[in-house]
Amino acid sequence: MLAAALTGLLTSLLLIDGLGVNLLLCAVVAAVGAGIAARAAGRRLRAWTLVWSGLALALLAVPALYEAGWPALLSTVWAVGLASLALHGGRRWSGVLLALPGLLWQLVPALGWAREGLRGRGGNVRGRVVPVLKGVGVAAVLLAVFGALFASADAAMADVLGSLVPSLEGGELPARVALFVLGLATALGFAHIAAGPRRWDRTRVRPGRARGRMEWALPLTALNLMFGAFAVVQGVVVLGGGESVLERTGMSRSEYARQGFWQLLVITVLTLVVVAVAKRWAPRGTETDRRLARLLLGALCLLTLVVVASALGRMWFYVDASGLTTLRLWVLAVELWLGVVFMLLIAAGLTPSAGWLPRAVVLSAALAAAGYGLIGPDALVAEQNVARFERTGQIDLRNVRGLSADAVPALDRLPGDYRTCALGVVAADLENAGPTPWYADSLAGARAREILAERPPADRLTGREYACDRVGLRHEFTLGG
Incomplete structure (x- = not known):
């Protein structure tokens, strides 16, 4: 329960700013809760559990490395499915395919399971949880008081604390509550599967009626x-x-x-x-x-x-x-x-x-999804188009102008107006997004901001639009690309 509550808290505090390292942090805490439940149920660790779990962690590293949205979404969905498969187990077609979305059918039952567990343990839970909650409350008060004093006394310390502490705004309260419930239910769902997985392998699928030869x-x-x-x-x-x-x-x-x-x-x-x-x-x-x-x-x-x-x-x-x-x-x-x-x-x-x-078959699909995400598709596309330009002097800027921040290091090698035009959309998107906290940023995003800060493509949006006209790409420039 503590691991599930911590997962919900981290989800509400961190995920509202975007994906990045925070998704991996939330997943690790939820995995700890599932591991505790599996150990309490007397389950043993199997080889295929390690395979699926390792692939799930590799997939969750994609949002921490790259900024592109579609690979991050694909990797996250596959990671959740593989985590469910790791906890359910399964070797037949019915067991493997039905275990992948198995978490969806556990979200609501897991909440009732946790409530019944707390009700059954009553005073024992109260004796353990109440001291922890009191300690967390006292620690929060002390950190808030002394953190405010340190921040007011030292500008560098204020900057460090500002980057570490998520911003809390009243208008974001409904979204944060929804994220807390989602994180709590997800962690409890995985723990419920770990404690008593449904044996989907026992689902019998009748063979079709044999036809004539x-x-x-x-x-x-x-x-x-x-x-x-x-x-x-x-x-x-x-x-x-x-x-x-x-x-x-x-x-x-x-x-x-x-x-x-x-x-x-x-x-x-x-x-x-x-x-x-x-x-x-x-x-x-x-x-x-x-x-x-x-x-x-x-x-x-x-x-x-x-x-x-x-x-x-x-x-x-x-x-x-x-x-x-x-x-x-x-x-x-x-x-x-x-x-x-x-x-x-x-x-x-x-x-x-x-x-x-x-x-x-599922392993090959998971490896394909992990490989696709970890190669950085946007970075690879930009690299191939820039290399082709360096080799032939030809580039279709429509192929690269809509790419994410992952493409910035490669597009930075383009000369003059080609560079300004190619980087126009991603530069505008990063300007509109503003500063990104460390837990919601990716390695590629941080690198892109560094490059664009050193060598901005243009001082004005109109300059980027005219650069595209000069290299023969006629378009209507918008902030969203």
Whole structure:
């Protein structure tokens, strides 16, 4: 209860200013509470618990390192899901997939669980908690009195205390109360799971009714033939013997390579759905049926890898021609992960038992999310576009003007008006945001403020707008970008 209350207090005091180191601090305190509950329930630490917990902590480091909002949100959601999976456990598809959002179903029951626990322990809790609360109250009074005296006596000490103590404003009270309740409920939810996890592995999912061999195998065979034809065409074009094919399309080789990425991405996702549905309704009465299912589904997965490779190659040519953007980087990461999933499906089809597959798929997704966040997508996009400018003298400033503070070190290398235009939006956003407390800042954000303080892109917003006009980017400049 003390750990949960401290989590709620930290959440209300720190998270209102934004994400940063504070999210990691709140998570560590909540993890301590869950660990205490697990130990009291006699649970043992398992290898997969350490794996999921370590990945969750790695994901929570993303907001402390980088400023971009989308990677921070993705990492936070995945971290919460992996923490729930670490406490629930699970190895079957039902156990793994239902454990990821398991915290959501524990938020309200955990409050009742904590209330009943306090009511049952009555005087024992009062004897332990009341002295602690009294000590905290006395410490707060002493720190407030002596802190005020030290701050008034020394300007440097006042600056240090001002950066350490969160600002409390009356208008923020409803938001802080909501954050306190959220932090308290989240910590109690994790503790409730740790004390008595729901065994989602026991959820039985009935297999689909097996279809007839022809009813099932004929569509898959036709689909394999279509995928095979696509693979042959790709091989002909890539190996240089497809001039006649290109003549019929009316495209150059570079135009052909850059065309159709999004369609191939959709094909990859739809194929994954087809494999899941076909596996559910595949005939399995005899060894011949099971062997035919493995053969057709394995061939489809193998041919899908050709589609994945073709999609990645097309996006590579597109990036080489037009530069990298955050959207292009994101879909590249998704396509790479889908390729890994199909390789795992092929490996599962070649092994006697595929009980490892659910955790392997979730592990690959978590590693992909962690890798995407930890590389700093905005910083990577800016670095690639600036390197391309240094190599060719060409840059599409629309690819970099909407990036976060993570991109500032790379964009700082651009010359003159290019630098002023590229940094205009992020400089305006940082100016509007004002000073950021240490607990809500990131490493990249602090570095960006340092660079822009030393070399501001322009003294006036109109100067930044004219700089974009001079380098050929016509737009309407706004404070929000």
